[in-house]
């Protein structure tokens with residue numbers, strides 16, 4: 001299969017495409033406590049043993065689904081600290097990796113330290129492009145250098161056994177240290193942010209040109 005770079009160039013790396021079939025795997029409860037796929041393979045679980053939703057791998061096929069996130073690509077970029085837009089290395093300097101976050105500074109003193117986020121970091125060229133191309137982003141977001149961050153949780157659909165019936169619950173962030181994580185089909189990886197410095201994006205961009 002040939003994937004034309006010109007088609008994927010403006011579509012975020014973590015966006016799924018309509019040609020990437022969503023998994024139709026049936027979910028079941030296990031005797032040991034937790035969820036499993038009826039026909040499960042080892043790659044359906046991450047290194048913590050958590051079950052993951054999956055989609056086909058055919059980036060550029062069909063139409064992009066901007067409102068959705070490709071589980072495996074989001075997990076890859078979040079795990080490796082790659083740019084969510086282009087899939088290259090996220091920008092790093094001595095203050096840490098560059099993140100563009102929705103500006104919620106009013107939420108708590110010291111925000112975004114201790115923030116749990118599913119949004120991966122970005123590289124400098126993509127941050128600049130996003131800021132130029134999207135006035136809303138420029139107004140509503142803040143650039144942050146994150147000195148340390150940790151993969152700590154997944155975002156996914158929770159399940160529960162009621163009697164012998166498996167009930168589909170809501171989407172939630174569930175920590176890897178919680179026993180409830182065995183009852184989740186994960187869709188996105190979550191990092192907790194620490195050692196954060198809010199920076200001026202224009203200054204960051206100016207520093208590299």
Ligand SMILES: [Zn+2]
Nearest residue numbers: 083086123126
């Ligand atoms: Zn990028």
